[in-house]
Amino acid sequence: MKKPLQILLIGVLFLILVAVRAFVQPYFYDPLIEYFKSDYLHSAFPQLNLPLFFLNIFYRYALNTMISLAIIYLYFKNLNILKFSLQFYVIAFVLLSILLFILLKFNLGQGYMLIFYVRRFLIQPLFLLLLLPAFYYQRLIKKRNFKKRKL
Numbered sequence: 001m002k003k004p005l006q007i008l009l010i011g012v013l014f015l016i017l018v019a020v021r022a023f024v025q026p027y028f029y030d031p032l033i034e035y036f037k038s039d040y041l042h043s044a045f046p047q048l049n050l051p052l053f054f055l056n057i058f059y060r061y062a063l064n065t066m067i068s069l070a071i072i073y074l075y076f077k078n079l080n081i082l083k084f085s086l087q088f089y090v091i092a093f094v095l096l097s098i099l100l101f102i103l104l105k106f107n108l109g110q111g112y113m114l115i116f117y118v119r120r121f122l123i124q125p126l127f128l129l130l131l132l133p134a135f136y137y138q139r140l141i142k143k144r145n146f147k148k149r150k151l
Contacts, residue, residue: 006074013071017125020063028056030123045112048104054097060123065089068128072135081135089127096122 024030030053031046069089073082100118120126 001074010071010074013067013074017064017067017128020060020067021124024060024123028060029053030056050101050104053104054101057097057100057119057122058093061089061093064123064125064128065093068125068131071128072131075132076135076139085131088131092127093122 029049031048035046069082069085072085076082096118100115100122103115103118
C-alpha cells in the first residue's frame with residue numbers, strides 16, 4: 001500500500017474514533033455519562049440495568065478495539081504486533097470489566113472517581129494512545145540495535 005493512501009486511511013479511522021465518541025449518546029445505554037456531566041458529588045448514583053450497561057460497554061469497547069487494531073496494523077504492518085495488541089485488548093477488557101462490575105455491584109459508588117476512570121478506559125480508545133508510541137519506540141530501539149550490530 002502506498003504511503004499517502006496509508007496515511008489517509010489512518011486519518012479516516014481516527015475520525016471514525018472521534019465520531020464514535022461524539023455521537024455515542026443516543027446509541028449506547030450509559031446513564032453514567034449524564035451523571036458525571038452533572039454535579040455528581042451531590043447527586044445520587046443512578047440506577048443501572050447492569051446487563052444492558054455491560055452489553056453496551058462491550059459493544060463500544062469492541063467497536064473502538066476494531067478501529068484501533070486497524071490503525072495499529074496499517075501503521076506497523078506487523079502481524080505479531082497485531083496479535084499482541086488483540087491479546088492486550090482482550091485481557092484489559094476482562095480485567096477492567098470485572099473491576100467495574102465489582103465497583104458497581106457492591107455499591108462502591110463512594111469511589112466514584114475510580115468508577116469514572118475504569119469506565120473511561122473501557123469506553124474510550126485510550127489504549128491506542130498507549131500502544132502506538134510504545135510500538136513506535138520499540139521499533140526505533142530495534143533499528144538502533146541493528147545498526148550497532150552492523151558496525
